[in-house]
Structures are given as structure tokens and as C-alpha cells.
Amino acid sequence: MSYDVVPMTEEGIPTPSIITRGANEISGIDTMIIDSGFVQDPAIPFIKTGLGAARDGSKEKALPGYESALAYGSYLGALIDNKYKFIFIGESVPGGTTTAYTVLSSIGIKEMTSSSMKTSPDGLKEAYANKAFLRKARSENYSENISEFGDYMMAMALGISKSVKKSTLFYAGGTQMATVFYLDSVINNPVNRYVFTTGYIMKDKEKLM
Amino acid sequence: MSYDVVPMTEEGIPTPSIITRGANEISGIDTMIIDSGFVQDPAIPFIKTGLGAARDGSKEKALPGYESALAYGSYLGALIDNKYKFIFIGESVPGGTTTAYTVLSSIGIKEMTSSSMKTSPDGLKEAYANKAFLRKARSENYSENISEFGDYMMAMALGISKSVKKSTLFYAGGTQMATVFYLDSVINNPVNRYVFTTGYIMKDKEKLM
Known part of the structure; x- marks a missing residue:
């Protein structure tokens, strides 16, 4: 199309x-916009959390409010669980494919992420991840890696997933949402989770599915 | 108790x-906090609308964003209608019994509202309403009176009510919520609306029930 x-x-x-x-x-x-680290508020009703933008994970801990984001997500998930049969989580995160790549890399998965740009700046992403891992060694603990190198969308989605037990939850998007799906499957061990994506991603990122 | x-x-x-x-x-x-004119954001997740605080109705039009508040309420009502069997709307509006009194008065209902103070400042409320009606003549149109003399909680509640068709909606509170119940019954002509209040209010404000 x-x-x-x-x-x-x-x-x-x-x-x-x-x-x-x-x-x-x-x-x-029905749609609901969730502030997972907004720098600026949109001019329409949305769920404000006041987490503030994530920090630069190559220089400092990316998500100082990781636990809050999980708790907020969990509260929101509980509000909608079993109220809607299907729940879709999408995202719009500036630099989000870079944080997704870095988190995947931190847990030992060598998969490049896509980009909203015509040519994915793979070299930049790799350089970013390497700089981040020099600042802070990768951990065996997935949650710690997310809080060090990830973005608040990941934390919010994981929190939502924690509370969604009866509805079916779809991660709708590309390599970023496939990454969250994978993290969720390891951290939360949930049921009724799917990635809603293209055939290209399905083939290219089967390690995450 | x-x-x-x-x-x-x-x-x-x-x-x-x-x-x-x-x-x-x-x-x-399940609870959801809705910004119906917040001056300051709470430190927990809530629905931000960015309406901004209502103006002083004795000096200028109180609700320049009246139509937006209705639309936001309508959006939120649609999100929860038929998802919850019972919906309760409560409020915390500084000066809210004064705006309730003024709106009631503007539509020809001479009923004093209660107060969170030990002694209700009835004289102040009457003086406020009189000043407001000198600024702007009372209208036959209920919505216009609310936008001139009311508060955003009223507009938000009326917007929510507009979209809630299958759930049962309770106005939970005292004279303010009884006022909104009355306005709703005239403006929206809804079904399944109740006031959730004390026996004192039921007896004292039967005109509104």
C-alpha cells in the first residue's frame, strides 16, 4: 500500500x-497516549507521568526513573486489562532504534535494528553502544541493562504487560517493538503476547520472535 | 463514621x-485522575488536558476552553463507557462551591451550596455571583452560563456524561456534584445517572435531584 x-x-x-x-x-x-519520557506535552489529552526524557545512556544511567516507569505502566495496564479484548502498544521514540540496538547488544543478541531514515546509521548505533558499555559494563540482569541503556517506552511497555493478564497484548511496530516483545517474554514470562509487524521483520528478526 | x-x-x-x-x-x-484545570501537575500518572486553571468569572469569561473541556470529557467517557459497569465522578475544585452556587443562581435556582469550611461563606458567594452577573447578564442557555460562571470540572463531567451510554454514572459528592447532576439532566438528558451523596444533601437539595 x-x-x-x-x-x-x-x-x-x-x-x-x-x-x-x-x-x-x-x-x-480507542486510543490513549502515554507519556513515556515526553520532552514536550502534546496539545491533546494524554496520560502524563512526568518521567522526563531519558538520559544519554552512553554518558550516564539512561533511566533514573526505571522503577517508577514500571509502576506507572503496571497501574495503566491494570486499568485496561480485561476491559479491552485486544491491546496494541505502539511507540514513537526519537533514537529508539539505537536504544533498542544497545539493549539487545547488552544481552548478547547481535541484531541490527531498523531506522526511520532511508539508510540506517548502523555505525553510529554501534559506536553509541560501545561507548555505553565502556561507561558501564553489561549485566546479566536484563532489567538493569534496560535501566542503564534503554528508553522509557520499554519500561512502560514492560510495566503494562506485567498487569495485562486477560487481554491479548500486541507489540505493534518494527524492530523496537520486537525487542520489547523479546524482553517481555524473558522478564515477565506472559501469555497472549504477539508482535504485530511486517513480513520483513518476521523473517529478519526471527531470533526475537 | x-x-x-x-x-x-x-x-x-x-x-x-x-x-x-x-x-x-x-x-x-480503579481510579483515574483527570486534569480539569490543574494549576500544578500531581506527581503521579494522570490525564493531562492542559486546559489551564479557570478564570475568575466575576471579572472575565471563566472557561475560555469550555468546548475543549467538553470534547476531552467526551473522549474520556468513550474510553470507559461499557468497560466499567459503574463510573463515579468526584471532584476537588478550589472555590468549587462558589462556582456551583453561581451557576445554579444563573439558571434561576436559589439554593446555597455547602463548603469545606466550618461556616460556609454564603455572603462571599452571593457577592461573587452578583459581581459576575453585573459583568455578564445571565443567559437562557445553560451551557453559556457554565462557560461564563462555572468551572472546568463541570464541563469535563458533562463531556464524560455525553459519551457514557451503557455504564451507570454516579456523581459522587455534595452540593457541587448534585449541581452537575442537575445540569447534566437538563443538557444531556441521559439515562442511568445518580447522585452518590449523604442523606443531608438528599433532603436539603431535593430541587436538584
Whole structure:
């Protein structure tokens, strides 16, 4: 599926969020925006957590509020569990494929992540991860690695998953959400979890599935 | 029911919210905090709307974002309708009994509201309402009166009610929530709405029930 025009706002800003919004409105899907480290608040209702942006994991611990993010996610998961049959978690994290790569790498999985850019800056990601591991040695503990090198979307999603016991939870996206799915399967050992993604990712990242 | 000690936080701040929290935790009731004009964000997850505090209705239009508050409430109501059998709306609005009194007065209902203070400052409330009506004449239109003299809690509650069609909605509180119940019954003409309150309010405010 592709369009022969670029989707744009009335002000001329090109963004795929227009397609997402259209799909949500037509389908009647209920959506909830969760602050997993917002730098700036959106101008529509959303769940504010005040976690603040993640830090630069190559220089310092990335998620000082890791435990809070887990607890907030757990609270939110409990609110929606068994209220909706299907729950989909998506993300929009600047630099998120880099943190996903770094966390995967920290737990010994050598899989490059994709990018929103035409050419994935693989070299930059590797350099970032190497710098981070020089700052702080990788741990055997998955949660510790996430709090050192990850992003708050991961922590929030893991917290949500912790409380979702009756609904079916989908990680909807690409290599980042496949990474969270994998972390979740190891940390939370949940049931009814799926990755909602493309055939390309399924083939390319079968280690995570 | 009363305690022989004042409920206090560990830092010594006396607040009935400790009893509320205890009751919520023991009962397992799901709670969601909604920003209906917060001046300051709480340090726990909540629904941020960014409406900003209501203005002083005796000096200017109280709710410049009245329509937004309705729309936000409607969005939130749709999220929870039919997901929970019972929905309770409560409030904590500084000066909220004054805005409730003023709105009631604006629609021709001469009922004094209660107060969190030992002695309700009835004279102050009446003076406030009179000043507001000098600034802006009362309208036949209920919604216009709310936007001129009310508070965002009213608008948010009315928006929620607009979308709640299958769950049963309770206005839980005193004279303020009885006021919203009354406004809702006129504006939205809903079914399955109740006031969850004390026998004192039931007897004293039967005009609103």
C-alpha cells in the first residue's frame, strides 16, 4: 500500500500521523497516549507521568526513573486489562532504534535494528553502544541493562504487560517493538503476547520472535 | 463514621486523601485522575488536558476552553463507557462551591451550596455571583452560563456524561456534584445517572435531584 501524495497537515507539515488518525477514526479504535519520557506535552489529552526524557545512556544511567516507569505502566495496564479484548502498544521514540540496538547488544543478541531514515546509521548505533558499555559494563540482569541503556517506552511497555493478564497484548511496530516483545517474554514470562509487524521483520528478526 | 485521630502523611500533612487512598486500595477500585484545570501537575500518572486553571468569572469569561473541556470529557467517557459497569465522578475544585452556587443562581435556582469550611461563606458567594452577573447578564442557555460562571470540572463531567451510554454514572459528592447532576439532566438528558451523596444533601437539595 502506498499513496501517490505525501500526507500533510493543513499547515503543510508532512506526517504519517494523519493516516494513523484517519485509520483510528474510521475504525473506532480507542486510543490513549502515554507519556513515556515526553520532552514536550502534546496539545491533546494524554496520560502524563512526568518521567522526563531519558538520559544519554552512553554518558550516564539512561533511566533514573526505571522503577517508577514500571509502576506507572503496571497501574495503566491494570486499568485496561480485561476491559479491552485486544491491546496494541505502539511507540514513537526519537533514537529508539539505537536504544533498542544497545539493549539487545547488552544481552548478547547481535541484531541490527531498523531506522526511520532511508539508510540506517548502523555505525553510529554501534559506536553509541560501545561507548555505553565502556561507561558501564553489561549485566546479566536484563532489567538493569534496560535501566542503564534503554528508553522509557520499554519500561512502560514492560510495566503494562506485567498487569495485562486477560487481554491479548500486541507489540505493534518494527524492530523496537520486537525487542520489547523479546524482553517481555524473558522478564515477565506472559501469555497472549504477539508482535504485530511486517513480513520483513518476521523473517529478519526471527531470533526475537 | 469518624476517627479519633487526624489522618496525616508521613511528613505530618493532614488530609482525608489518605482515607480515600486506603479505601481505593482495599476495594480494588480503579481510579483515574483527570486534569480539569490543574494549576500544578500531581506527581503521579494522570490525564493531562492542559486546559489551564479557570478564570475568575466575576471579572472575565471563566472557561475560555469550555468546548475543549467538553470534547476531552467526551473522549474520556468513550474510553470507559461499557468497560466499567459503574463510573463515579468526584471532584476537588478550589472555590468549587462558589462556582456551583453561581451557576445554579444563573439558571434561576436559589439554593446555597455547602463548603469545606466550618461556616460556609454564603455572603462571599452571593457577592461573587452578583459581581459576575453585573459583568455578564445571565443567559437562557445553560451551557453559556457554565462557560461564563462555572468551572472546568463541570464541563469535563458533562463531556464524560455525553459519551457514557451503557455504564451507570454516579456523581459522587455534595452540593457541587448534585449541581452537575442537575445540569447534566437538563443538557444531556441521559439515562442511568445518580447522585452518590449523604442523606443531608438528599433532603436539603431535593430541587436538584
